[in-house]
Amino acid sequence: AQKVTQAQTEISVVEKEDVTLDCVYETRDTTYYLFWYKQPPSGELVFLIRRNSFDEQNEISGRYSWNFQKSTSSFNFTITASQVVDSAVYFCALSESYNNAGNMLTFGGGTRLMVKP
Amino acid sequence: DTEVTQTPKHLVMGMTNKKSLKCEQHMGHRAMYWYKQKAKKPPELMFVYSYEKLSINESVPSRFSPECPNSSLLNLHLHALQPEDSALYLCASRNPGQGLETQYFGPGTRLLVL
Numbered sequence: 001a002q003k004v005t006q007a008q009t010e011i012s013v014v015e016k017e018d019v020t021l022d023c024v025y026e027t028r029d030t031t032y033y034l035f036w037y038k039q040p041p042s043g044e045l046v047f048l049i050r051r052n053s054f055d056e057q058n059e060i061s062g063r064y065s066w067n068f069q070k071s072t073s074s075f076n077f078t079i080t081a082s083q084v085v086d087s088a089v090y091f092c093a094l095s096e097s098y099n100n101a102g103n104m105l106t107f108g109g110g111t112r113l114m115v116k117p
Numbered sequence: 118d119t120e121v122t123q124t125p126k127h128l129v130m131g132m133t134n135k136k137s138l139k140c141e142q143h144m145g146h147r148a149m150y151w152y153k154q155k156a157k158k159p160p161e162l163m164f165v166y167s168y169e170k171l172s173i174n175e176s177v178p179s180r181f182s183p184e185c186p187n188s189s190l191l192n193l194h195l196h197a198l199q200p201e202d203s204a205l206y207l208c209a210s211r212n213p214g215q216g217l218e219t220q221y222f223g224p225g226t227r228l229l230v231l
Contacts, residue, residue: 035219037222042224043205043207043224043225043227044222044223044224044225045160045207045209045222046222047219047220047221047222050219091159091160104162104173105162105220107159107160108159109158109159110157110158110159112157
C-alpha cells in the first residue's frame, strides 16, 4: 500500500525567510508520480509540480524548488524568500500504477504554512 | 487553460432538501473526480468517472448520487444529507490514456448541512 507522510503539520515563518516542507512516501511500485498542490484559504487545490519516479532531477521555478531523492523516498519543497501570499496548506501526493479508470492520488496530511509580515 | 469550474460556491441545505453540485471542464479531459474534504484534512476520493462511466465508488453512502451527463459535466446529487456531510466538495479532471497526467481541481463547493 502507498503512503505519504508530511510530518510538519504547521510551520510559521517571517516574510523573506526560506522554508522547506518535507514529504516522505512509501510505495512498492517502481513507476509512480509525485505531486505538490497548494490550497489557499479560498479552497482550490492548485497544482504546483509533478515528478515521475525515473526523473530525479531537481527543479526550480522562481522562488520554488523541489528536491526528489529516491534513496530516502523524499520529495521536499523549498520556498525561498517567502511571502505572505505563500500562506496556504501544501499537500504532497503520490500516484502509483497507471490505471485508465483511476489514477488514484494518495495525499499526505498537509502542511499549513503561515508567513507573517 | 486548466480551468475546472464548480457551482455553487457555497450551499446551505436542510437534512430533507435535495440539491445538486455541478462541475464543468472544457479541457477535453475524460476522467472526472469528486472529492470530499473536511477541515484540516486532505481530500478523500468519493467517485471517479472515466469516459462518462462510473469506474470507482469509494463506498459512498447512497445519499450522494453522481451523474456524468457528458464528457464536460459532472454532477453530484444530494438528498437527505446529515450534518456530518458538511465539507468542501472538490471536483477534479484528468486526461487518461496518456500516462499519469495531473488532476486539475476546481475551487470547490462549501456545503453546510443544518
